[in-house]
Amino acid sequence: MSDSQAITVRSLRKQFGDFEAVKGVSFEVGTGEVFGFLGPNGAGKSTTINMLCTLLTPTSGEARVAGHDVVRERDDVRRNIGLVFQDPTLDGYLTAAQNLKLHAELYGVPPALVAPRMEQVLTMVGLWDRKDGQVLSFSGGMRRRLEIARGLMHSPRVLFLDEPTIGLDPQTRRSIWDYIRQLQEREEITIFMTTHYMDEAEWCDRIAIMDQGQIVALDTPERLKAGVGADRVTIQTADNDSAIAALHARFGIEAQVSEGAVSFRIEAGEQFVPRLFAEFDPTRNPDLPAISGVSVSRPTLDDVFMSFTGSTIRDAEEDPSKLRNRVMMQMMGGRR
Amino acid sequence: MTAVADTPLDPTDVVRVQVPHRSARSELRAIKIVWRRELIRFLNDRMRIVTSLVQPFLFLFVLGGGLQRLASAGTHGVDLKTFIYPGILCMTVMFTAMFSAASIVWDREFGFLREMMVAPVRRSSIVIGKCLGGATVAGAQGVIVLAIAGLVGVPYAPGLILGALGLQLLLAFAITAFGLSVAIRIKQMQSFMGVMQMIVMPMYFISGALFPSSGLPTWLTVLNRIDPLAYAVDPMRRLVFGHLNISAAARHALDPGITWWGWRMPALLEVGVVLGLGLALLSVAIWEFSATE
Numbered sequence: 001m002s003d004s005q006a007i008t009v010r011s012l013r014k015q016f017g018d019f020e021a022v023k024g025v026s027f028e029v030g031t032g033e034v035f036g037f038l039g040p041n042g043a044g045k046s047t048t049i050n051m052l053c054t055l056l057t058p059t060s061g062e063a064r065v066a067g068h069d070v071v072r073e074r075d076d077v078r079r080n081i082g083l084v085f086q087d088p089t090l091d092g093y094l095t096a097a098q099n100l101k102l103h104a105e106l107y108g109v110p111p112a113l114v115a116p117r118m119e120q121v122l123t124m125v126g127l128w129d130r131k132d133g134q135v136l137s138f139s140g141g142m143r144r145r146l147e148i149a150r151g152l153m154h155s156p157r158v159l160f161l162d163e164p165t166i167g168l169d170p171q172t173r174r175s176i177w178d179y180i181r182q183l184q185e186r187e188e189i190t191i192f193m194t195t196h197y198m199d200e201a202e203w204c205d206r207i208a209i210m211d212q213g214q215i216v217a218l219d220t221p222e223r224l225k226a227g228v229g230a231d232r233v234t235i236q237t238a239d240n241d242s243a244i245a246a247l248h249a250r251f252g253i254e255a256q257v258s259e260g261a262v263s264f265r266i267e268a269g270e271q272f273v274p275r276l277f278a279e280f281d282p283t284r285n286p287d288l289p290a291i292s293g294v295s296v297s298r299p300t301l302d303d304v305f306m307s308f309t310g311s312t313i314r315d316a317e318e319d320p321s322k323l324r325n326r327v328m329m330q331m332m333g334g335r336r
Numbered sequence: 337m338t339a340v341a342d343t344p345l346d347p348t349d350v351v352r353v354q355v356p357h358r359s360a361r362s363e364l365r366a367i368k369i370v371w372r373r374e375l376i377r378f379l380n381d382r383m384r385i386v387t388s389l390v391q392p393f394l395f396l397f398v399l400g401g402g403l404q405r406l407a408s409a410g411t412h413g414v415d416l417k418t419f420i421y422p423g424i425l426c427m428t429v430m431f432t433a434m435f436s437a438a439s440i441v442w443d444r445e446f447g448f449l450r451e452m453m454v455a456p457v458r459r460s461s462i463v464i465g466k467c468l469g470g471a472t473v474a475g476a477q478g479v480i481v482l483a484i485a486g487l488v489g490v491p492y493a494p495g496l497i498l499g500a501l502g503l504q505l506l507l508a509f510a511i512t513a514f515g516l517s518v519a520i521r522i523k524q525m526q527s528f529m530g531v532m533q534m535i536v537m538p539m540y541f542i543s544g545a546l547f548p549s550s551g552l553p554t555w556l557t558v559l560n561r562i563d564p565l566a567y568a569v570d571p572m573r574r575l576v577f578g579h580l581n582i583s584a585a586a587r588h589a590l591d592p593g594i595t596w597w598g599w600r601m602p603a604l605l606e607v608g609v610v611l612g613l614g615l616a617l618l619s620v621a622i623w624e625f626s627a628t629e
């Protein structure tokens with residue numbers, strides 16, 4: 001294995017009882033890369049991260065992070081990584097600054113550097129003026145940003161972010177991505193993150209799609225999308241149901257309603273649109289609903305995901321009640 | 337709302353930190369950090385300071401005062417409150433130490449434990465820090481109960497106060513270690529408190545904190561002799577009674593000590609039992625904690 005890579009993973013497996021959560025994954029992450037892990041609930045993303053950050057011992061396989069083996073050189077790995085877990089891990093009774101200070105002390109950051117580094121990371125996440133506020137009084141987004149700042153206190157070479165933006169509003173998600181980009185420019189840091197959000201995955205240099213413990217695809221977002229081929233066509237009509245029926249009857253297309261419009265996928269979408277309009281022309285087929293708008297888009301990562309796993313990733317993240325249940329279950333101590 | 341630094345800083349301005357390799361010093365520092373956090377937690381939580389004193393005071397003044405009339409025949413003129421005072425000194429630290437151990441369950445529930453578990457320090461340092469923190473906090477609580485010695489007719493002798501404090505620290509350490517070894521297996525606060533109540537309350541009653549450990553029914557004598565708490569309560573009583581001015585008959589009846597087939601165990605040996613047990617429990621806790629993923 002070469003140590004010029006920030007992360008090297010070979011046939012990593014994790015078994016819980018007789019359930020295999022991670023079924024032998026292999027990949028490499030280059031230094032300075034932003035690498036994304038994308039997958040539905042239970043895919044094994046967190047389990048993989050936990051093995052890479054030495055919290056879980058792999059059942060078999062090997063992994064090196066920042067040049068060190070995650071089993072034999074635990075401490076060297078730990079000194080060189082920063083972590084933001086999926087579930088919050090702040091001490092709510094302490095202030096923001098106290099949380100960072102405690103972290104710096106645990107990692108042995110030289111005392112003279114604690115204050116300047118703290119100012120730097122807190123300024124970056126926009127919390128410098130709230131440094132003396134008790135964490136219990138912070139909003140979810142502020143806590144998340146504070147956790148990112150904390151993970152950076154000791155200048156890690158690799159930063160692991162397990163769903164750093166889950167449950168945050170678009171604006172906060174956006175700013176978290178700004179920090180990630182800044183980090184990449186300023187600190188030559190490698191970032192390994194997991195996410196549910198397709199649009200976020202687009203921001204990564206490379207992404208691995210994980211499903212049921214396996215990596216089903218790994219490439220740059222552009223190349224993954226190019227691999228899917230088909231475009232997405234979305235049309236607005238007065239009567240969606242009869243439009244879907246007509247598309248099926250006349251073109252053999254399986255269309256669905258999504259966000260109030262009819263949408264379907266087809267190769268060479270631009271060339272198809274003229275044929276579509278010819279068919280739906282009210283002078284020719286007055287029984288069909290009129291089309292009031294149309295758009296053609298290149299494949300998205302949603303389509304990529306769909307083509308590799310046969311299902312959409314939407315269900316889990318867009319239903320806030322599900323998310324809440326999950327958080328509740330974790331708070332009840334179901335999982336560590 | 338989120339102020340992003342819009343002029344990206346010059347990369348040379350970045351404060352870069354080198355995390356040092358692990359060493360004995362870094363472990364000591366980790367122990368200190370965990371210990372100090374327990375203290376900060378305790379001082380911030382005024383409610384806890386008050387609530388964990390309620391029970392000892394209730395036992396001392398209500399039970400002790402209330403049963404005085406019934407008991408006066410058997411106590412040879414010694415106030416019942418004075419008699420149970422050593423037991424109350426032990427009780428105070430027991431409850432506080434249990435709460436301290438509970439904080440590891442709490443930390444797990446609120447995720448903070450993970451932050452400590454991935455730091456480049458040994459798990460044993462975390463456990464030792466927690467244990468010392470628990471002992472310190474309980475010791476502080478014990479001082480409050482020691483301060484009222486005069487109210488129950490116990491003199492403020494320096495030897496007594498220092499000795500009692502030492503015993504309290506030792507007991508608190510052992511109970512915290514015990515609590516931790518249980519807490520590491522239990523993921524929920526309520527079950528932890530339930531389990532602790534179920535184990536610690538009977539142990540406390542059997543220990544002889546509230547009655548002399550001689551002339552008991554055989555079954556109770558057996559339980560008493562195998563109850564580790566008895567070995568902390570007895571030296572405490574001996575220490576307090578050593579500073580009381582009472583008749584030989586009263587001393588004989590109220591402070592019989594722990595005897596094995598007529599041989600009275602020396603106080604130092606009893607203290608050794610508690611210390612040994614505390615260290616053993618600490619090792620168990622460390623071992624368990626290192627094995628958890």
Ligand SMILES: Nc1ncnc2c1ncn2[C@@H]1O[C@H](COP(=O)(O)OP(=O)(O)OP(=O)(O)O)[C@@H](O)[C@H]1O
Nearest residue numbers: 016019021039040041042043044045046047048086
């Ligand atoms: N400690 C554990 N014991 C038993 N099973 C576990 C444990 N941790 C995780 N699992 C199981 O392993 C599978 C993968 O879990 P993991 O947390 O890695 O998923 P994930 O991809 O992070 O999902 P999510 O998007 O919900 O966070 C799940 O089926 C989960 O139930």
Ligand SMILES: [Mg+2]
Nearest residue numbers: 045046047086
């Ligand atoms: Mg996860």
